[in-house]
Amino acid sequence: MATNDAPKDTARDAALVVACVQMRSSRDPAANRDAAINGIREAADAGAVYIQTPEMTSLLVRDRKELFAKAEDQTHDPLIAAAREVAREKRVTVHLGSLPLLEGDRIANRAIVIDPKGEIAATYDKIHLFDVDLPNGESWRESATYAGGHQAVTAPLAVGEDTYTLGVSICYDLRFPYLYRALAEVGAVILTAPACFTRQTGEAHWQVLQRARAIENGAFMISAAQGGTHDDGRHTWGHSIIVDPWGRVMAEGGSEPGIILASIDPAMVAQVRAQIPSLRHTQLFSLPDSNES
Template identity: 65%
Template sequence: MAGTRVACVQMRSGRDPATNRDDAVRLVSEAADAGAVFVQTPEMTSLVERERNRLFENIHRQEDDIALAALRETARAHGITLQIGSLAVRDGDKVANRAFLIDPQGEIAAQYDKIHLFDVDLPNGETWRESRTYQGGERAVLARTAIGRLGLSICYDIRFPYLYRAYAQAGAEIIGAPACFTRQTGEAHWHVLNRARAIETGCFMISAAQGGLHEDGRESYGHSLIIDPWGRILAEGGTEPGVIMAEIDLDDVTLARGRVPSLRHDRDVGMQVL
């Protein structure tokens, strides 16, 4: 499949879901008009909000989410496959950080809830307790798309290599890791983690990101990435909202895995603890 054009939409989502929805629709449409047949938006496309009460005031059940409805229609209108990096949707008394894969007819082809939740105290004084608000997912999701077999993940998931290896061994050719990485951790690890996951799995990595200083005070790293199976960066964003694009060829997956066939060399090792 030579010359398949894919795109990442980089955003700086704020506290108003309607504004964020409009920004996402505009940028996805821009990517589609430029020839992308697959477009990915970042984690928390429709709302970046760290205050729990304000978060709950601005989110809804999946069937009532205005961004999901608008982006489904955008995918249908342009005839593209769209990966909504994630939306915050109500799930009982908690929130699901949920990714949606939308097919060219505007239908929900797959959805995935972020499995690994980010609970941490950072040296700069920032504290994150996603598990206080969010309900973690329980299963990985591998979906067939018009551009190849796609594994779904979100942000902090990228720090858990076993998930990505499981995707690759199940047949993934592309893995999406849309994110809202903090600036501090992003500067240290974002590029290394994305390139490592590509190299380890022999997959393309497509990772749309939030970037810049958000209304709620969070500062995210940006630098959306499209990486080939050899770990080479094909396209990269900065910190400003916009679109990055690259051409991918699934033959590169076969070539990379042929050169380093590590996916076939797992061993059941014992552990000696001294």
């Protein structure tokens, strides 16, 4: 029988400091680049060795024509180049939560994980696209512009002589728990979902979904967010968050740009997974016949 006693919070003694850079990205790629790099530098100077920015770090614009005019391909994107330079300079892992990158006649919503040597360690294209009509009149059709990804991705997080495994996702992916279970089953101890959640859905669901993904998989959850009123007219929730494997919120932002930090102990993942070994208890099952009442 599982115990009800929560594991001790050992993070105060841990040396692995992680950070989220909360932003309010605009239609100006150069201003967004500068804001992201300044936030990354601030987090690194505060001791963070892993620093994550939100979804759509480099450009947030509704108009499709303007988006295609301003987006770059991965090779020529100036934010990627600047992030690689600062990662190398500060010897930190930089996780650009996502950028809109040109891929032929479509846009990839792509995360870029950069190692402390300034090399691109992994890329991930958002699998689940947000197509929805909200009760407040907002309508989103990501599939009209973006090409969805088809590959789950992990990335290495090198800290000294240790390497931990990150599970990479983006925003709307957060609502599909099987993705995070699959990432945990291949070794991810830190799960990520940098986002641009709307204010309406964020207020209702953001924190509970973050905590649920952490609890279900006995993993840390780290998610940087966009927050506030943007110059393209959208309103985002913010509340960048870091959650431990027991589901406790270690740090959470508000609606304004800035950084949040937490010291985490990756050894806590093994402790929680031993206490509640649900990853080892997954069972195959059949579904009822759809014709049955």
